[in-house]
Amino acid sequence: MSGYKHLTHEQRVLVEDRLNHKTSIRKIALELEKAPSTVLREIRNHSLFVPTIENDCKHKRNCNLKNVCGDALCSNKCYTCHSKCTKHCDCYEKALCPKLETSPYVCNGCKKINGLCTYDKTVYYAIDAQKKYKSLLTSTRSGFDISEQELEKINTLASPLIINGLSPYHIKQTYADEITISEATLRRMIDKNALDAKNIDLRDKVKRKPRKHSEISPLSTAKVGHFYGDYLKYIEENDVCVTEMDCVEGKKGENVALLTLTIPSLSLQLAFIMEYQNSSCVVEALDMIETALGTELFSQVFPLILTDNGSEFSDIKGMETSCITGSKRTSIFFCEPNRSDEKGSCENHHKMIRYIIPKGASLEPYVQADISLMMNHINSYKRKALFGKSAFDLATAVLPMDFFILLGLEIIPPNEIILRPSLLK
Structure with missing residues (x-):
């Protein structure tokens, strides 16, 4: 069945x-x-x-009653008055x-x-x-597990600020103790018209096209529990750091590719060269990182990885399972098909790689030392979006120093940074 x-x-x-x-x-x-x-x-x-x-009425065929309703002007038998007699007759049975x-x-x-x-x-x-x-x-999926008093409190605190142009994230940070629901739940409450603030009051909401929800293909049964909807539910219930994973291709027709791991919250991107762009090389690259860091540090830095639906990411068990202990080292989730914007940070950081290795250029001349050098220059670059900080500035303040030492990551002095192809020549 x-x-x-x-x-x-x-x-x-x-x-x-x-x-x-x-x-x-x-x-x-x-x-x-x-x-x-x-x-x-x-x-x-x-x-x-x-x-x-x-x-x-079941008795209408043998009924001769008249004037049951009290209408003296009516001379018809009651059963001919359709349903009127059902309201007045004591003998009525349906x-x-x-x-x-x-x-x-x-x-x-x-x-x-x-x-x-x-x-x-x-x-x-x-x-x-x-x-x-x-x-x-x-109706069974649209409710919120809060009381009327809590809902009124959230509405009183959040709605005026949203109408004034502030984001749900800002409100959640401001009233972390008073508003106990997550930012995602607050957005859903706005979307379901549970608050005075509406979608039109959110700056970005009205600009976004509704997400298309496709039926789950029988071919995708291996990914059940790893879809984008599962990812949203997971991060709502678990406070974890998200890493976005993707591949950067080189010259068309060649096998070599780069596996990139981006931590959006830190704007930090790592890249590792692979001999082939396939599932076994992806697992091999993750195993190499875990071997260098150790399972505990790997799981601490990369507890959740979001990637796309490329065939190179098809070995879910291999990516999630530790090569050292055999236990689960990370959780893998997938974006929806043709929705690269769902891991937009990763895609945006690839632009900086293209400053040094232009699109269509071959990756075959390079070894991991070249790729690590390139990423050190990119991660040392101070950016306006980070308020004059570099990705390394943010990462070193949060991540253990062992992470940088074991992966051979080095900060490049600001005046020595090169973001041109000449860096690797």
Whole structure:
């Protein structure tokens, strides 16, 4: 049987069609590769109830009562007044269709469904079923696990500042003790209109296109638990340093490539030369770094790695597993397809590599010592975006000194930095 518990819209269309042709629940389930109980539950939960406008009293055929409602001007028998007598008659008993008491418990396929039936109807329509399913799915995932008092407090503190142009990050830093939810949750509350501040009050929100959510391909089952949505949930629940991983290609057609590791919070980028741009060389490069640093320091600096969907990053277990202890050394997550902006810091830092090794230039003449020299110059470069600091200035204030010593990282004096191809010539 299929491992997916939820029915798709196409499957619901098939259910409606088979019900209209009086196919049994068991045969429908067999065709969908689902359990019969799943199909039956789908029909019961998502069918549409259509009340009758006719008189549905079970005694109407033998009823001769008049003026039950007290209208002296009416001379008709009460059962001809459609449903009026049901409100006044003590003898009224609702008539139920006996067919609805047996499988499949809906009126699909009944010849009398189009106007000849006087019973309440229960009909399964695929379109309505899909709408009910989506509505329920949304409502069960849109709540926030906070009290009304907490929500009011967050609204009072955050909304005026957001309307004044301040970011949720700034607000979270300012009121870290009062606002106990994460920045991501605060943004979701704004997006769900739970606060007075709206998306239009956020500077960047209105400029971004909505993210496209694609269906998970059966070919991507190995990445279940490692998708971008899982990454967002993980960083919301865990306060960890994020590293972005990517590859830089050289001349078209050659095998050599660079594996880059970027720590966005420090603007620090490392690069390691690989003989081939494939999964085994990526694992080999990570193993080399772990061997140099030790498992404990490796896991401390690189607890979470975000990368793209390239085939060179397909060996998830190899990348996550320590080559020394066999335990888990890091957590690997993937961006959504064609969304390089989700690891934008890594992409932006590649521009500085291209200052020294232009795009299309061969990487074959270089060894790791050349690449390390290049990255030392890049990481020693003082940048306006870092308020006159270099990446090394930030990193040395946070990371253990062993990290720099064991990887052979050196600070280049400001007046000796070269960001031209001549550096490696």
